[in-house]
Amino acid sequence: MTVKAVETPGDREAFIRVPWALYRDDPAWVPPLLMERRDHLNPKKNPFFQKAEARFWLALRDGRPVGRISAQVNRAHLDRHNDATGHFGMLEAEDDAETFRALLQAAEDWLRGRGLTRIAGPFSLSINEESGLLVEGFHYPPSLMMGHARPYYAARLEELGYAKIKDLICYHYDAxxxxxxxxxxxxxxxxxxxxxxxxxxxxxxxxxxxxxxxxxxxxxxxxxxxxxxxxxxxxxxxxxxxxxxxxxxxxxxxxxxxxxxxxxxxxxxxxxxxxxxxxxxxxxxxxxxxxxxxxxxxxxxxxxxxxxxxxxxxxxxxxxxxxxxxxxxxxxxxxxxxESGELSWILEDNLPMRRMIEQFGGEAYKTYRIYARGLGS
Known part of the structure; x- marks a missing residue:
């Protein structure tokens, strides 16, 4: 198993298509539009790249893509929060500890090399796009601009020392x-x-x-x-x-x-x-x-x-x-x-908003989690 930086148009296409292999037997997964995903990763079309630097990697097993990850230095985040934190995102991988370790190591090393001392995510690519790792509600299809995941993702991250810093709650409502x-x-x-x-x-x-x-x-x-x-x-x-x-x-x-x-x-x-x-x-x-x-x-x-x-x-x-x-x-x-919809996402500790939504008839049915760990030396 090797990890390869995304360098060519072919690499980028392989990166985008990784989920097709991982979720082919998951009835809840919704294949994203390939055209939209290409635009999302295109610095000429996504304004995220005007204020950020990003790097992408593929995990290959015997030459076959089995995982992917991104790492981002978001200057807009650093300017506002001044917390020396870099981000990871776009995380997808087979259920293998070695694959997760190698992908996260690539992201961590790249961020550490840019002087950052902490990594948080997943953000794909920023908090104003897809945020968090799905940890509850796996049998529901993802809504517009929300992610999906396999149940083992959280365990694999936690094995590597990643700890929860915030949960994002999604509410279902009957229109x-x-x-x-x-x-x-x-x-x-x-x-x-x-x-x-x-x-x-x-x-x-x-x-x-x-x-x-x-x-x-x-x-x-x-x-x-x-x-x-x-x-x-x-x-x-x-x-x-x-x-x-x-x-x-x-x-x-x-x-x-x-x-x-x-x-x-x-x-x-x-x-x-x-x-x-x-x-x-x-x-x-x-x-x-x-x-x-x-x-x-x-x-x-x-x-x-x-x-x-x-x-x-x-x-x-x-x-x-x-x-x-x-x-x-x-x-x-x-x-x-x-007939129905999703109100999302709401910070877990935004209790006034959560109570209002629940009084409105909303039911919490999905949780996405933000993880973090120190980078050390």
């Missing part, structure tokens, strides 16, 4: 259920006693509304663990990625006295629509995907982003704002035929 009476009362009270308006995305001012969302996100999440602010380049990338699948009612913006104070984004679960395409859009995948997203619509959805400005945190009005934007998303999803 067909109305709000519980007590929660609905809090929302109605806020709506009637405040100059509050909940509006959809304005497609005529698409770019401006996404800047509003970025501004709320950067304020609302600024004190969260691991937070990295969304840049203008990130915003432009998000705008391009969302436009084919977003509808005006996919986004809810709460305005108080004319000022945007909260937002939520609800997206069709594209993974449901691509599950049987085996990663390919040609020759007929494009037509199937467009029909499933635009005509039939998916039965599942994901709410990947919600935020309330810091000024309203820890207040009844703040809770009402959060409920209001999430409920508006649920109502619009229900009208489109969505």
């Amino acid at each position: 067909r259920n109305d709000l519980p009476p007590a929660v609905a009362h809090v929302m109605r009270k806020a709506m009637t006693s405040q100059d509050l308006v909940i509006r959809p995305l304005d497609m005529k001012n698409y770019a401006q509304d996404l800047r509003v969302i970025r501004d709320i996100f950067n304020d609302a999440w600024s004190e969260n663990w691991g937070f990295i602010p969304m840049s203008e380049a990130d915003l432009q990338h998000m705008a391009k990625e969302l436009k084919p699948i977003v509808r005006p009612q996919s986004i809810a913006i709460a305005e108080l006295g004319g000022e945007p104070v909260a937002m939520a984004i609800g997206l069709p679960n594209v993974n449901e629509a691509i599950a049987d395409l085996n990663g390919r859009l040609l020759p007929f995948g494009w037509a199937k995907l467009l029909w499933r997203l635009k005509v039939r619509t998916t039965k599942t959805a994901r709410v990947p982003l919600m935020g309330v400005r810091k000024a309203y945190h820890s207040s009844l009005l703040g809770a009402a704002l959060a409920i209001s934007v999430i409920e508006r998303i649920r109502e619009s999803q229900k009208a489109l035929g969505v």
